[in-house]
Amino acid sequence: MACPSGDKVGEGFFPYLTASAAALLLLLVAGILLIVFRGAWPALHTFGLAFLFETVWNPVADVYGAAPAILGTIITSLLALALAGPLGVGTAIFLSELAPLWLRKPASFVVELLAAVPSIVYGLWGLFVLAPIMRTVLGAWLERNLGFLPMFQGPSIGVGVLTASVVLTIVILPTITAISREVMRAVPSELREGMYALGATRWEVISRIVLPNSKTGILGALLLALGRAIGEAMAVTMVIGNANAIPTSFLAPAQTAASQIVNEFPEAFDLHLSSLFLLGLVLLVITLVINAGAVWLVYRTKQNAGGALIRHER
Amino acid sequence: MAESVTVENLSFWFGKQQVLKDVSLSAQAREVTALIGPSGCGKTTLLRCINRLYRLYSGASITGKITVGTENVLDPHIDQVELRRRVGMIFQKPNPFPHLSIFENVAAGIRLHGLAQGREVAERVESCLKKVALWEEVKDRLDRPGTMLSIGQQQRLCLARTLAVEPRVFLMDEPCASLDPVSTMRIEELIRELHKEYTVIIVTHNMQQAARISQQTAFVLNGEVVEVGRTAEMFVRTRDERTEAYLTGKMG
Numbered sequence: 001m002a003c004p005s006g007d008k009v010g011e012g013f014f015p016y017l018t019a020s021a022a023a024l025l026l027l028l029v030a031g032i033l034l035i036v037f038r039g040a041w042p043a044l045h046t047f048g049l050a051f052l053f054e055t056v057w058n059p060v061a062d063v064y065g066a067a068p069a070i071l072g073t074i075i076t077s078l079l080a081l082a083l084a085g086p087l088g089v090g091t092a093i094f095l096s097e098l099a100p101l102w103l104r105k106p107a108s109f110v111v112e113l114l115a116a117v118p119s120i121v122y123g124l125w126g127l128f129v130l131a132p133i134m135r136t137v138l139g140a141w142l143e144r145n146l147g148f149l150p151m152f153q154g155p156s157i158g159v160g161v162l163t164a165s166v167v168l169t170i171v172i173l174p175t176i177t178a179i180s181r182e183v184m185r186a187v188p189s190e191l192r193e194g195m196y197a198l199g200a201t202r203w204e205v206i207s208r209i210v211l212p213n214s215k216t217g218i219l220g221a222l223l224l225a226l227g228r229a230i231g232e233a234m235a236v237t238m239v240i241g242n243a244n245a246i247p248t249s250f251l252a253p254a255q256t257a258a259s260q261i262v263n264e265f266p267e268a269f270d271l272h273l274s275s276l277f278l279l280g281l282v283l284l285v286i287t288l289v290i291n292a293g294a295v296w297l298v299y300r301t302k303q304n305a306g307g308a309l310i311r312h313e314r
Numbered sequence: 315m316a317e318s319v320t321v322e323n324l325s326f327w328f329g330k331q332q333v334l335k336d337v338s339l340s341a342q343a344r345e346v347t348a349l350i351g352p353s354g355c356g357k358t359t360l361l362r363c364i365n366r367l368y369r370l371y372s373g374a375s376i377t378g379k380i381t382v383g384t385e386n387v388l389d390p391h392i393d394q395v396e397l398r399r400r401v402g403m404i405f406q407k408p409n410p411f412p413h414l415s416i417f418e419n420v421a422a423g424i425r426l427h428g429l430a431q432g433r434e435v436a437e438r439v440e441s442c443l444k445k446v447a448l449w450e451e452v453k454d455r456l457d458r459p460g461t462m463l464s465i466g467q468q469q470r471l472c473l474a475r476t477l478a479v480e481p482r483v484f485l486m487d488e489p490c491a492s493l494d495p496v497s498t499m500r501i502e503e504l505i506r507e508l509h510k511e512y513t514v515i516i517v518t519h520n521m522q523q524a525a526r527i528s529q530q531t532a533f534v535l536n537g538e539v540v541e542v543g544r545t546a547e548m549f550v551r552t553r554d555e556r557t558e559a560y561l562t563g564k565m566g
Contacts, residue, residue, distance in 0.1 A: 190409040199399035
């Protein structure tokens with residue numbers, strides 16, 4: 001026979017091998033959900049939905065409310081998104097549309113490298129470089145000049161909501177930049193040329209062609225980054241100050257769901273442990289929903305851009 | 315309103331590769347000039363020099379002179395936005411803007427240059443769509459995306475979009491290459507109408523098309539204009555044997 005029998009065995013065996021790898025992955029996700037849910041059950045049974053709104057988290061009295069952690073998570077993530085969004089999309093516009101051609105590839109590569117820096121390194125940088133600067137320069141300035149506003153009330157101690165948000169900004173910046181750049185590149189060049197040929201300037205091509213045709217993808221990039229910021233644990237834990245209180249000032253120490261789990265997990269048992277599991281479950285559900293939405297948006301933009309091309313070629 | 319286009323001693327390099335070699339050509343106002351020749355001979359590049367679209371990509375260098383009307387296009391101080399408004403371009407693949415409605419596709423250039431306001435925009439859009447014989451087909455669905463039209467309709471939409479900014483010259487880069495015969499015929503009819511008011515320079519692979527619609531034909535080979543002549547004469551009697559070989563199908 002021309003065809004050795006070993007090949008045939010591989011042909012029959014290989015699909016099963018890959019299928020079982022895929023099945024294992026799905027089982028793993030289901031297993032994680034199950035374990036977290038089982039761990040969270042006692043707390044869920046004791047506190048119910050009130051867990052989300054109660055503001056007291058007191059292991060001594062064995063009372064657990066997640067509002068400070070959830071609020072801290074939301075505030076730091078949204079602030080990071082507000083800082084990193086314009087910066088990242090702006091960088092993406094530069095890399096995709098404006099930078100000289102010789103610079104585009106190397107600069108994009110560097111941005112993608114930033115995404116590979118372990119977040120604990122950013123955390124170290126935040127604690128030893130950023131925090132002192134926050135305490136003595138930026139935070140002090142905010143306290144001195146805007147301290148009459150509750151949201152900038154001191155004392156500026158270096159760690160807290162703002163410092164955590166800045167570190168998170170840097171953590172999510174490469175994600176926003178890299179994906180936004182990619183979806184902008186997916187806008188067919190025929191559309192750019194069509195607009196230029198009508199007499200448009202570079203800015204008009206960007207604002208009237210590139211951005212409208214990549215906006216869902218950019219939104220997806222922002223959501224993906226938000227998911228990353230919400231779930232980020234180590235970098236945040238190092239610079240947020242870890243205080244179980246509802247944050248009222250950007251300069252005050254606070255807590256996020258992830259930092260609370262990191263901080264208290266080693267010493268927790270019984271209902272305390274279960275409450276941390278419940279906090280993890282809340283985090284898991286939020287990030288799952290956000291990530292699913294993001295992936296769907298990015299997928300849809302690429303699909304649309306590709307679809308436009310296919311229609312062109314018909 | 316039509317303006318003539320004169321190309322004198324134009325040479326064009328992309329990187330180290332010379333794409334056009336000392337090209338000279340004159341396209342009269344209110345005439346269709348067809349550029350024919352095998353793929354990769356430089357026809358499209360020549361077209362993209364006239365509206366300076368080549369400048370979108372780095373690595374290009376250019377010498378010579380191109381005059382549209384009375385203005386030297388290659389003068390670095392020229393107003394590029396104004397030039398591209400006066401010199402419209404139709405592409406090989408119809409490229410309506412997918413995020414804009416049929417109406418807004420035609421209005422895009424009008425809004426870009428502030429050529430009309432309010433009610434006038436709608437009047438202008440309607441008149442342009444009528445000129446390309448698309449109005450009757452789309453008047454009930456002006457708010458639908460431009461990309462939902464058939465490919466032939468899309469190309470007419472692109473024509474209307476270009477007409478709307480009142481160009482003097484039309485550059486067409488194989489506008490029928492992706493169209494079926496019926497759509498092709500309709501575009502050709504439009505070109506025959508257009509040349510009464512505009513200067514048309516059209517790149518085509520289809521020699522019958524050149525013969526049907528153009529008054530002047532230029533044969534381009536390896537970056538050189540081998541022969542320019544009145545279309546009616548050239549298709550009967552060529553002066554250069556290479557043109558003869560191409561037209562009779564021995565080459566290309």
